[in-house]
Amino acid sequence: MKVRSLAAAAALLAACRGGEENVTGEKTDVVIVGSGASGSLLAAKLAQAGKRVVILEAGPERTLGDLYSSQIWSRRLKWGGPVSESSGEHPIALNFNQGWGTGGAAMHHYAVWLRLHLEDFAMKTRFGRGLDWPLGYDDLRPFYDRVQAEVGLSGDADAEVWRPPGAPYPMPPLVVFNQARIVERGFAMLGLRTSPLPLAINSVAFNGRPPCIYDGWCDAGCPIGALVNPLVVYLPEARAAGAEIRHRSFVTRVLTDSRGARATGVEYYDAGGRRRVQPADLVILSAFAVQNPRILLNSATAAHPNGLANSSGLVGKYVTAHLSTNVFGLFSDETQNYLGVTGGQLLSQERYAKDPAKGYLGSSQFVIGNALKPTDLLGIAGGRPEIFGEALHAFLRTASQHLATMTVFSENLPALQNEVVLSDRRDAYGLRLARVVHTFGADDLACFDAAVVQGREIFQAAGAYEVWDAGRHNAHMLGGTIMGRAADSSVTNSYGQTHDIPNLFISGSGLFPTSGAVNPTFTIYALALRTADYLLGERSALA
Amino acid sequence: MDTKRRDLGARESNQEPSLKTTAGSHGALLVSRRFVLAQLAAGASALAIRSAWGWLSPAAARAQGVALQHLSVAQAAVLEALGDTLLPGAARAGVAHYVDDQLGRENPLLFLKYVDWTGPYLDFYAQGLQSLDRYGSVRFGVPFADASPEQRTALVREIAAAVPAGWTGPPSPLFYFVVRNDALDVCYGTAEGLEELQIPYMPHLVPPAKW
Numbered sequence: 001m002k003v004r005s006l007a008a009a010a011a012l013l014a015a016c017r018g019g020e021e022n023v024t025g026e027k028t029d030v031v032i033v034g035s036g037a038s039g040s041l042l043a044a045k046l047a048q049a050g051k052r053v054v055i056l057e058a059g060p061e062r063t064l065g066d067l068y069s070s071q072i073w074s075r076r077l078k079w080g081g082p083v084s085e086s087s088g089e090h091p092i093a094l095n096f097n098q099g100w101g102t103g104g105a106a107m108h109h110y111a112v113w114l115r116l117h118l119e120d121f122a123m124k125t126r127f128g129r130g131l132d133w134p135l136g137y138d139d140l141r142p143f144y145d146r147v148q149a150e151v152g153l154s155g156d157a158d159a160e161v162w163r164p165p166g167a168p169y170p171m172p173p174l175v176v177f178n179q180a181r182i183v184e185r186g187f188a189m190l191g192l193r194t195s196p197l198p199l200a201i202n203s204v205a206f207n208g209r210p211p212c213i214y215d216g217w218c219d220a221g222c223p224i225g226a227l228v229n230p231l232v233v234y235l236p237e238a239r240a241a242g243a244e245i246r247h248r249s250f251v252t253r254v255l256t257d258s259r260g261a262r263a264t265g266v267e268y269y270d271a272g273g274r275r276r277v278q279p280a281d282l283v284i285l286s287a288f289a290v291q292n293p294r295i296l297l298n299s300a301t302a303a304h305p306n307g308l309a310n311s312s313g314l315v316g317k318y319v320t321a322h323l324s325t326n327v328f329g330l331f332s333d334e335t336q337n338y339l340g341v342t343g344g345q346l347l348s349q350e351r352y353a354k355d356p357a358k359g360y361l362g363s364s365q366f367v368i369g370n371a372l373k374p375t376d377l378l379g380i381a382g383g384r385p386e387i388f389g390e391a392l393h394a395f396l397r398t399a400s401q402h403l404a405t406m407t408v409f410s411e412n413l414p415a416l417q418n419e420v421v422l423s424d425r426r427d428a429y430g431l432r433l434a435r436v437v438h439t440f441g442a443d444d445l446a447c448f449d450a451a452v453v454q455g456r457e458i459f460q461a462a463g464a465y466e467v468w469d470a471g472r473h474n475a476h477m478l479g480g481t482i483m484g485r486a487a488d489s490s491v492t493n494s495y496g497q498t499h500d501i502p503n504l505f506i507s508g509s510g511l512f513p514t515s516g517a518v519n520p521t522f523t524i525y526a527l528a529l530r531t532a533d534y535l536l537g538e539r540s541a542l543a
Numbered sequence: 544m545d546t547k548r549r550d551l552g553a554r555e556s557n558q559e560p561s562l563k564t565t566a567g568s569h570g571a572l573l574v575s576r577r578f579v580l581a582q583l584a585a586g587a588s589a590l591a592i593r594s595a596w597g598w599l600s601p602a603a604a605r606a607q608g609v610a611l612q613h614l615s616v617a618q619a620a621v622l623e624a625l626g627d628t629l630l631p632g633a634a635r636a637g638v639a640h641y642v643d644d645q646l647g648r649e650n651p652l653l654f655l656k657y658v659d660w661t662g663p664y665l666d667f668y669a670q671g672l673q674s675l676d677r678y679g680s681v682r683f684g685v686p687f688a689d690a691s692p693e694q695r696t697a698l699v700r701e702i703a704a705a706v707p708a709g710w711t712g713p714p715s716p717l718f719y720f721v722v723r724n725d726a727l728d729v730c731y732g733t734a735e736g737l738e739e740l741q742i743p744y745m746p747h748l749v750p751p752a753k754w
Contacts, residue, residue: 069746072652072732080650086659096657100650215745223747338742374740375727377657385720388629388699392723396731400740425661 031280036104038507038528039286040230045532047241056249059101067221071376074220082427089439103230110343111200113522120516131513134494143526152206155198162349180345180369186462200228216371218342260303289510294434309498316420320515323448324475327455329464345369362447363517364410601637633726654724670712
């Protein structure tokens, strides 16, 4: 067989990969790739509207009974598929941020649910830098409000003085323990305000789910369902409405018709390594932000030689991440840092407002009083990686009782050169792996460094006898399949519908044109709900 | 804002699982030491290795001489020496058996998973241990496992700071970082480790012995 075109090469490759076990399933209305935050919400809403929905989840099945209280065991929830390459001057932590199994990354997320601010949606217009979203805060606000009413958020909207307009939280804030109170002293000494941290964790029983018991095991998954995860919110509704979820189903390509005008389904490999095709009227890519562009780029055909939905050349571009670190302090007080939730207890967004007069453009925030365990990446020992030997034992004994911390998040302005591309390495199915290239810019670093300086001052004002920070790290991965108003400057419209292929949608943090400085999960859910409304409305791609 | 923050008493009145508390000096809630210690239930070890003798902790596997499946005896000796240098007691806690056991799993739970290492996990350890041994010979004329405690400390300090000339495999600071966390896993990553630090375990679900 001679190869005269990309399509022929793809067909040959598929035949080699699939061998004779090439199974085409029954056509469904919707196939969703990934069972995480956005995929689970979309599955629920579409199935409840009577659509036949199939979810293909790359990882294994998880149940609440699998969520053991152990930092070591919790690593099962982190990405266990083919490892993407992470490069650039500031490589993004990929495996740590991704999920593996039912619920994806939302199974191990910390449930810090914050709204983006008004200016985050209009960076280009307001500051001449970055990108504009194709929608404003007012467009998204009703969906933030609806999501929080459906899943339950705990917080104090009045105390959160920086919060954009929105409905009050349905639950009161969670309990604040000694660690956060101690750090709060420093904020007060410097005239800085704090508020309860809004969390997607029940402070009281809500919708049949129990309240939090403050044991700090959020990172290992919350088996009681006090913390919003897909096993307790949206996936149960999806299943009850007839949605099917197939685990260990690794999607490799989106398939299109001969003209490349419409998606016809997806190709995937099942647990036995058999190639399968799931035909569908509508394809939604809801995988992690590194996997969606990988699938699109690997789906190149003769009609789409640079990958699907990539007429703009922007698939994979404008990847962002939050600059992040922890400020630590040792106090003579007993901090009881093992109590609370992993996400934190208090919030301060006094540094959020963007003002180029500061000498940089960007936002940052402090999330105060993360519950700590001794081990793992964000554990107590991880705060002082240079210490070893008997000194490490001694540090752990002291810090277990007297350490306090807060997390700094700051903005990453979008840059074209930060991208997901295909690596020369291939996975077990012969598909090229992803390589993420990422470097923070001068504004990003200046914004972050200024926040860290103030963070250390806060801890000193709070009375810490030793203060340090963990250096420059990153959290969350955003962008890579950005939304926008025009087909030549973005991959999708504001609903995640690709400009090039009307029945191919994308959901998740990859849609974000800018990062803001807030944790992205609440916005992921709000955007997904808006997409669900669109799909079920008059202009539906399902019509 | 304080008036809107829930207090634990309110939750206790709802008959939900509760912590025993007393008022703290800053209006926060202090959990009583008695409660903390009461929560330190022994529980099953989170680290267990399947052997001909059943499920064992890494420490027991080491003590009983369970055969290694992936690391050589020599590699395990270097890993134990490094583990004990990074966190004294790691060798006896079974760091080599822990790593060796995890290397055979479909979805290993090693800390290495977090660092986006794209090669085979065994190569990470094999190459790092070989380079460490070689660097010991270059610096002090003896392999790492045969070096004195002072020499080992000096070597670890150097590889943590920068990649020495001639080092191959994973960058030495990364190798240090990962093995340090392996040592932490076996010493403090279980209910027993938390108890050692007087940290209340407070599990939702205790891991099964088998994993």
